[in-house]
Amino acid sequence: xxxxxxxxxxxxxxxxxxxxxxxxxxxxxxxxxxxxxxxxxxxxxxxxxxxxxxxxxxxxxxxxxxxxxxxxxxxxxxxxxxxxxxxxxxxxxxxxxxxxxxxxxxxxxxxxxxxxxxxxxxxxxxx
Amino acid sequence: xxxxxxxxxxxxxxxxxxxxxxxxxxxxxxxxxxxxxxxxxxxxxxxxxxxxxxxxxxxxxxxxxxxxxxxxxxxxxxxxxxxxxxxxxxxxxxxxxxxxxxxxxxxxxxxxxxxxxxxxxxxxxxx
DNA sequence: CGGCATCCTCAGTGATACTG
DNA sequence: CAGTATCACTGAGGATGCCG
Numbered sequence: 001x002x003x004x005x006x007x008x009x010x011x012x013x014x015x016x017x018x019x020x021x022x023x024x025x026x027x028x029x030x031x032x033x034x035x036x037x038x039x040x041x042x043x044x045x046x047x048x049x050x051x052x053x054x055x056x057x058x059x060x061x062x063x064x065x066x067x068x069x070x071x072x073x074x075x076x077x078x079x080x081x082x083x084x085x086x087x088x089x090x091x092x093x094x095x096x097x098x099x100x101x102x103x104x105x106x107x108x109x110x111x112x113x114x115x116x117x118x119x120x121x122x123x124x125x126x127x
Numbered sequence: 128x129x130x131x132x133x134x135x136x137x138x139x140x141x142x143x144x145x146x147x148x149x150x151x152x153x154x155x156x157x158x159x160x161x162x163x164x165x166x167x168x169x170x171x172x173x174x175x176x177x178x179x180x181x182x183x184x185x186x187x188x189x190x191x192x193x194x195x196x197x198x199x200x201x202x203x204x205x206x207x208x209x210x211x212x213x214x215x216x217x218x219x220x221x222x223x224x225x226x227x228x229x230x231x232x233x234x235x236x237x238x239x240x241x242x243x244x245x246x247x248x249x250x251x252x253x254x
Numbered sequence: 255c256g257g258c259a260t261c262c263t264c265a266g267t268g269a270t271a272c273t274g
Numbered sequence: 275c276a277g278t279a280t281c282a283c284t285g286a287g288g289a290t291g292c293c294g
Contacts, residue, residue: 009236010236010239011236011237011239012236013161013164013232013235013236014161014164014165014179014180014181015181016181016182019239019242019243020235020236020239020242023235023239023242024160024232024235025157027231027235028155028156028160028231029155030152030286030287031287033151033155034140034141037140037141038141045255045256046255046256046257047255047256052141053141054141054142054143055143057287057288057289058256058257058258058288059257059258059287059288059289060286060287060288062256062257062258063286063287069249070245070246070249070250071242071245071246072241072242072244072245072246072248072249073242078256082255082294083255083256083294084255084256084257084294085255085256086255086256086257093238093241093242093245096234096238097231097234097235097238100227100230100231100234101231103227103230104154104155104224104227104228104231105140105151107223107224107227108140108147108150108151108154108224109136109137109138109139109140109147110138111220111223111224112137112138112146112147112150114199114220115146115147115150115198115199115200115220116146117199118197118198118199118220119197119198119199121199122196122197122199123197157266157267172275172276173275173276173277174275174276184267184268184269185268185276185277185278186267186268186269186277186278186279187266187267187268189276189277189278190266190267205276209274209275210275210276211274211275211276211277212275212276213275213276213277
C-alpha cells in the first residue's frame with residue numbers, strides 16, 4: 001500500500017501549508033463544487049448561473065467565480081455592451097477538474113438511498 | 128448537451144432542498160475530503176488520523192468522522208479495552224466515494240503548476 | 255444586467271479543560 | 275487513548291443599497 005509519506009509529491013494537499021489545499025477548497029467548497037458542476041453543462045451568464053445553483057447569493061457566486069477564475073479553472077468573457085453581457089465557461093483545465101467532480105457528485109446522487117438508509121440505522125442506534 | 132433540467136434525478140444536488148447536497152458537503156468539506164483521503168490509505172486509529180490530516184483539531188476530526196459514519200461512508204470499530212482502542216476504516220461505499228475524490232485531488236495536485244501560473248497572470252492583470 | 259461596497263449575524267472553528 | 279464539554283472568536287455568508 002502506498003502510504004502518505006511515500007508519496008512525497010511536490011504539492012501534497014495533506015500538508016497544512018500546501019497551496020493545493022487552498023485550490024481544493026475552492027473546487028470542493030460549498031459553492032465552488034456546484035458552480036463547476038453547473039458550468040460543466042455549458043456556457044452561462046451570471047444570472048443564469050445564479051438560477052442554476054439554487055440558493056447561492058449574488059455575493060457568493062461572484063466571489064466563487066473570481067476564485068475559480070484566478071485558479072485558471074473558469075474563463076470570464078465580458079462584452080462592453082449596454083446592458084453588459086458577461087459569459088462564464090470552463091477552461092480546459094477546469095473541464096478536467098469538473099469532470100472528476102461530476103463523477104463524484106453523480107456517484108453520490110446515485111447512492112443516496114444507501115446513505116439515507118445508513119443514517120436511519122445510525123440514528124436508530126444512537127436514539 | 129444534457130441540461131440540468133433534463134436530468135431530473137431523484138436526488139439533485141443542485142436543488143437547495145436535496146439531502147444529497149448535505150452529504151456532498153460532508154464529503155467535500157474542508158476536513159471531510161482530507162479525512163476520506165487519509166482513510167483511503169488504510170485503517171487508522173483516531174490519533175493516527177489526526178497526525179495524517181495536518182492541522183485538524185480533535186473536535187473537528189471527531190465531528191467529521193461522526194458525520195461520515197452517519198452517512199455510511201466510514202466504519203468505526205471500538206474495542207472496550209483499557210486504554211480504549213478505536214479504528215476507523217472506509218466502508219465499501221466510502222471506498223467508492225473516496226476513490227473518486229482521490230482522482231480529483233491527485234489531478235489537482237498534478238496541475239498546481241498550471242494553477243499557480245494562472246494566478247500570477249490574474250494577479251498581474253489586476254494589480 | 256452584472257456587479258461591488260457595506261453592514262451585520264451566527265454557525266463553524268480552535269483552544270482549553272475534563273472524563274472514562 | 276479517545277473522546278466530550280464549554281467558551282470565545284472569526285469570518286463565511288446573507289441583506290441591502292448603489293452604480294456603469
